Amino acid sequence: xxxxxxxxxxxxxxxxxxxxxxxxxxxxxxxxxxxxxxxxxxxxxxxxxxxxxxxxxxxxxxxxxxxxxxxxxxxxxxxxxxxxxxxxxxxxxxxxxxxxxxxxxxxxxxxxxxxxxxxxxxxxxxxxxxxxxxxxxxxxxxxxxxxxxxxxxxxxxxxxxxxxxxxxxxxxxxx
Numbered sequence: 001x002x003x004x005x006x007x008x009x010x011x012x013x014x015x016x017x018x019x020x021x022x023x024x025x026x027x028x029x030x031x032x033x034x035x036x037x038x039x040x041x042x043x044x045x046x047x048x049x050x051x052x053x054x055x056x057x058x059x060x061x062x063x064x065x066x067x068x069x070x071x072x073x074x075x076x077x078x079x080x081x082x083x084x085x086x087x088x089x090x091x092x093x094x095x096x097x098x099x100x101x102x103x104x105x106x107x108x109x110x111x112x113x114x115x116x117x118x119x120x121x122x123x124x125x126x127x128x129x130x131x132x133x134x135x136x137x138x139x140x141x142x143x144x145x146x147x148x149x150x151x152x153x154x155x156x157x158x159x160x161x162x163x164x165x166x167x168x169x170x171x172x173x174x175x
Contacts, residue, residue, distance in 0.1 A: 005153060005163065005170035009145060014126075014155060014169060017144045018046070021124065022053030025094070025142055033057040035091040035118070039109070040064040040082065042098035042164065045156030046126040050096060061086050065105055078108040088116040094142075098156045099127040103138035110138070126155065127169065145169075 025034070036058050038047040044062075051058050064082035093113060100106055106123065113121050124142035131149050147169075153159050154166030163170070 002175050003159065003172050004175060005166070006173055007168055008147065008150070008152060008171050009169040011167040014144070014167075015049070018049050018126075019053050021142050021144055022050055022055075025050075025124065026053075026055040029054075029056045029092060029094075031056075032092050033059065034094050035059050035061065035086070035088065036094050036096055037084065037113070038062045039095065039097045039105075042156040042158065043096050043126075045164065046098055047096040050124070059086070063109070065109055078105050080112075088113060088118040091118045093118040093121045095121065095123050097123065097125045099129065099152070100125045100138060100140060101129050101132045103133045103135040106138045107135045127152065127157075 034054065034056060036047060036051060038044055038060065040062050041064065047060070051060065061084045062082065063080070063084055065078055065080050095110065095113065097106060110121060110123065122141040123139065125140055126144045128140055128143045128146050129149055130146060150171045151159065152169050153163035153172055154168050154170045156164050157169070158164045159172050
């Protein structure tokens with residue numbers, strides 16, 4: 001099976017919206033420091049661009065969780081592949097994700113993080129597919145784009161580890 005990529009959100013549109021969301025976050029956290037947690041691997045592209053545009057102090061940490069493998073649909077089984085390097089106690093935590101689909105992974109992850117006693121835990125995502133949500137309690141605080149239920153790649157999102165480096169969001173069309 002081969003695939004081709006159709007542009008859903010071009011590079012300029014994505015960059016403009018990231019700037020807008022960074023301004024909202026900067027305003028909301030005025031006078032505070034944000035501890036940003038990137039959900040690897042896909043979230044790293046978005047977090048780097050977002051962090052560059054936030055005007056309050058930020059610290060960064062990384063976590064890897066998986067529920068997809070090389071498939072296009074979540075398996076429903078969440079596993080922590082890499083845990084955080086720093087404790088969260090008394091921190092203002094902003095979880096940065098590339099895409100929220102079923103919500104299973106984020107529901108599990110948010111529960112884990114809240115048990116580590118941060119001051120707050122907020123969620124920021126580049127893309128959200130609210131129509132695909134199957135769990136409650138995944139409240140997105142900052143979202144760049146709500147998208148339809150299509151399999152997307154680019155800007156960190158992949159299909160079998162390919163297409164992460166695309167500077168736009170594209171839809172995979174299987175042939």
